[in-house]
Amino acid sequence: MQTVNIFNIQHFSVHDGPGVRTVVFFKGCNLHCRWCHNPESIHKEKEILLYPDRCIGCGACVKQCPAGAHSFTEGGHRIDRNKCIHCFRCCEECYADALVCVGEETDTETVMDEIRRNKGYFDHSGGGVTFSGGECMLQTEPLLELLKSCRREGIHTAVDTAGNVPWSSLEEVLPWTDLFLYDIKAFDPKVHKACTGVTNERILENFRRLAESGAAVTVRIPYVPELNGTQLEGISSFLSGYPQIRAELLPYHSMGNSKYHALEETFFAGTVPDKKAVEQLKKKYHFY
Ligand code: SF4
């Protein structure tokens, strides 16, 4: 049994691989995508989400905080995150749920118990479990143990990855993974760096090796018009060398914005692309 850092387990997802799926979100990522709709996934450590609209001003958090990190000013309720020592007493005390601790260190057996709950739905729908994040590949050992347990129990597995890891890690999980959901976010390394904080040479090389290994891979391309709109042609041309691989275009949405507010972080407010324009791009570049 291994420990694993996660921030959510979502049941009955129909967007992350075939059929009805349970999605296990690992916490921690080595990319920092400007459009990320799960900003609470980026840091490996537990964090506090603050929802001021739920706060009833009881002051319990101020009293409980040993670091004096909570304050109420004209600007509203603030947490000085530099002072915070991560004891999470404030979250325990806040019965209005205005302070929510996100992230937990759990173990692979507990996660397997959650996965097994929906085995009937998986069997009926052709679904299974998707390990996502964050970047699940950064916690290779617990991931591998979960993949092996699922294989033993006949549960279909998908690994959702941005591929920015050593090839040896992918090679290790490859025999135990039924499907890779592989993100390609830009083709030009400079644009990739501007969008995510890292260049993409390793990501594209890992993709090539994965595709040539015969693994089942679905490519997922986030589409954020202002940031990577110029990249679709290059990605499409690159993927034309892999006609067996399906590529899905995922248009930007703004549903993560409230979580940036709750983390007191600034966020990229992009344009949500028009549905018709997205359909035209899919047709033009042979994406789904
Ligand atoms: S404990 Fe919760 S409800 Fe009370 S003041 Fe703090 S954030 Fe607001």
Ligand code: SF4
């Ligand atoms: S986690 Fe602990 S130190 Fe941090 S703000 Fe809450 S009570 Fe204060």
